[in-house]
């Protein structure tokens with residue numbers, strides 16, 4: 295069995311609508327991952343266990359999504375040296391600006407790489423994890439190059455109604 299390389303965690307199952315876009319990218323690139331609900335607020339002991347065991351379980355990156363008072367990514371980063379990629383999930387009342395500020399404003403010394411609010415951020419966090427893993431994996435790098443080339447081609451082929 296391929297060892298798990300990326301952990302995907304989210305503060306609630308309600309974050310899945312957003313975080314599934316990270317999982318879809320990992321699946322597309324054939325990355326072995328695990329995905330689960332882990333909340334710093336609601337299950338702090340489980341969160342500690344998850345973060346403390348990340349190195350020994352061989353995780354190379356942790357994608358952590360949370361909304362509102364989004365302490366999860368920062369708290370995981372505080373407990374493990376494994377790079378944490380934070381995804382601000384859109385919140386009901388403040389549209390995710392609260393989540394973004396909670397995740398991005400880490401104190402000096404405990405970084406969380408923070409991505410855009412919502413689906414684009416979730417997908418980009420996974421693409422970033424792929425790019426990190428690709429540094430040591432030429433086959434994965436080739437897949438990433440192909441993904442980028444396809445995206446470029448799709449953008450070149452975009453048309454506007456005014457030119458039709």
Ligand SMILES: Nc1c(C(=O)O)ncn1[C@@H]1O[C@H](COP(=O)(O)O)[C@@H](O)[C@H]1O
Pocket residue numbers: 304305306307308309332333334335336359360361362363364365366367383
């Ligand atoms: N931000 C956190 C944390 C945490 O940071 O530990 N745990 C749950 N949550 C967030 O609460 C929001 C509402 O959760 P519910 O929908 O379950 O009420 C979710 O976006 C979740 O990420």
